[in-house]
Every structure is written in structure tokens, then in C-alpha cells.
Amino acid sequence: MTLAVAGGLVVAGGTVALVVSMMSAVQDSIALPPRSQAPHSEPYGEEPYEEETYDEEPAPGPDPEGDVTVATCGRDSLIGWPHADLKIVNRTEDPAAYIVTVSFVDGDGDEVGDGIATTEEIAPGDAVTVRALGSGEVAAGTKCRMGEVERYVP
Template sequence: MSDYFPPPPPEQPQPEHRPPVGAAAPSPWAAPAPPAGKRRTGLIVTLAVGGGLVVAGATVALVYALMESVSDSIALPPERSDAPYSEPYGEEPVEPAPEPTVTEPDVKEDVTITACRRDPQIGWQSAKVKVVNGSSTTASYHIGVEFLGKDGTKVAEGVTGVVDLGPGKSVVEEVNGLGEVPRGTTCRLVDLMRVPAED
């Protein structure tokens, strides 16, 4: 012990807590009253649990209400009936865009055979074809020619092409067959194709 500090005082007996004047005396068989701090803790726990249950219940109700509204908004259309498809939704039907009124001529009208002959020296057949672009845009053409014997069977064939022919313009091309063919062979156009040029 230090010389500068006196010893602590001896422990004093604590007075008993007596009930206020006029109050009934507690029963000797009653459980002792819990300390004041414990009563407050129990109240806080009770309020916390009760508040948590209220919040959880409100959350469940909110989620249920949201799911109901979402399921109503994404409901499937009714089964097929005589009514128009858009009738349940009250919307005006959308009409398809009108087709363009400009119609291009058939490619068969653009290509004609102007000559069909057999080379007398080597016996190969050839055809001259005239191409007139009857469409409204620049186009390229693929042209096939079959060479047919007297009985109508194909004895040879050839192809040619025209690239970027302007509207109303014309050109003459020669299509040659490969191999010798009999006399009297004729020519026939096949596999005609017109492809508009890309801008």
C-alpha cells in the first residue's frame, strides 16, 4: 500500500428494499422479481421478434401481389377461335404494307436465241443469244443453253453470263457446246437468271 492513499473502507451492509407504505407485502411463496435490467431485455426481444414477423408477413403479401400482377400481364392468348387474334387485347389489326405496283418483266422476255448453228469443221454446236434488260435497274444475267438432237435428247450444253447490263441496254453473246453433235441439232434456253445489281 502507498503511504499517500488511505485503505478502502470496509464493505457496508446494503439495506433491504422494502415495499412502499400501503402496498401489500409480497407472498413468501412468490418467485422473486427479476432484476429491472432483465425485464427490459425481455421486452426488447419480444418487440424485435414481433416486428420481424410483421415485416416478413408484409414482404410475403407484397411478393404475392406482384406475382399476381405479372401473371395477369403475361397471360397467354385464348385458344384458337373465330374471333380475330387481336380482339382480346383491344388493338387495331396491323395491315401488311402494300406490294409495290411496279412489276418487272419475266427474265424469259429479256433473252432470245438469234442463231443456232453447227460448226461444219469440228461438229460443235453454238448459239447466239440477245439480252435486252427489260427491268428498271442494272442487272446481271446467267444464261444456259441446251443442244438437243433430232429425237429431243440433250447432246451438249453451254452457259454464258452478262454483267451489269443497264436498263433498256442490249448485248449479244455466243454460247458454245462442248463436243461434237449430230446434224439437225437444235438450241433451247435453260436456267435463266436475272440478278439486280447492288447499289
């Protein structure tokens, strides 16, 4: 009996030593790099994150508002959230991507919500239909009003 207990203790002790040794090895392998002593250093290195910049110039061609029409304006029958299906035709000579905002207005013309729709690049002369979704319940009879249309040409 004593031998069985002693053997069990030896196995348990060996297992604990093995686990401690492996934890130490894992801790060393996942350790963070040392912090820089400079007071102005960033947590992920010395170089700040570079944001993508976009050309602020308007895309060439006709006004982008003319590229977009509201095909349908509706309200989800289950939850009452508004949506607008927008038909976008790229009337430029270059591929273009779009960001379109829509306002949802009640019968008095007061804005009760808004939505946004985006596209990937659309080839010149091609058309797509996208949906701008609003959030929050609106009353039946809510109308859609076109907002800002931004067109981006690479």
C-alpha cells in the same frame, strides 16, 4: 603448277562458302510462318475464307426468260461443236447481269449437250448478244433450247 592448283582450290572453296551462305539467307527469308499448335487451325491462318454471298431473291421486274431470245443456233463447221447466239434485252429499270443456260437437242428431242453464257451488267433497255458454247461434237441439225435464265441486279 602447285600454286595454280592451290589457288584454284581456294577460289572454288570460297565460291562454295559464298553459295552456302546465300542459300541460308534466302532460306530464312522465304521460310513459312510456324504452324499453329491448335488441332483445328487452318493452313492459311485462323480465319476461314469468307465467300461472297448473293441475294437469293429474284431480281425485280418481268420474268427474266422474256429478256432472252435465241438469235442463231449453229454448229462449228470444223469441229462440230454447237453454239447459240443469244440476244439479251434488259427489260428492268435497273442495270442487270445475266447467266443463261442452253440445251442442245438432236432431231428426236434428246439432249446432246449444253452451254452457258454470261454477261456483265446491262443498262436498262440496252441489248447485247452473247454466245453459249457447247462442248463435244454434235450431229448436223442439232437445235437449241433455252434453259434457265438468271438475272442479277446489284
